[in-house]
Amino acid sequence: MLILVAVLMGLTALAASVSPPPERPRDERRGAPTASPTPPPVASGRVIDRRLDATGGTPARIVAERGDTVLLQVEGDVVDSVSIEGLSEIDAIDPSSPAHFELYADTPGSYPIELLDSGRRIGVLAVE
Secondary structure, three states: OHHHHHHHHHHHHHHHHHOOOOOOOOOEEEEEEEOOOOOOOOOOOOOOEEEEEOOOOOOOOEEOOOOOOOEEEEEOOOOOOEEOOOOOEEEEEEEEEEEEEEEOOOEEEEEEEEEEEOOOEEEEEEEO
């Protein structure tokens, strides 16, 4: 068993010595500092914090402008999944655990908010 381990370690060392070293960015090879990665854009809009009731009633309308951050909490006495159609956002909801969404409103449009299992619309997110 020790011989097998020694042979495998030797083969690993041989493979590591023959493989080329990883390439460094072009700026490092010349000694110049590399550019730091660009941070993601910071939302310059408002923060819209809304709560929706999933148990019934009139569907709510949430209006946001491009650049806004939308914080959405959906509460209710139902066991279902909440979907924001067109944004590929889904979260589970039950009476003890609301669904939470944090969205950056960057694409104008109207996005229905629905309960998937019951097929009921509980609101709409409008990005202008």
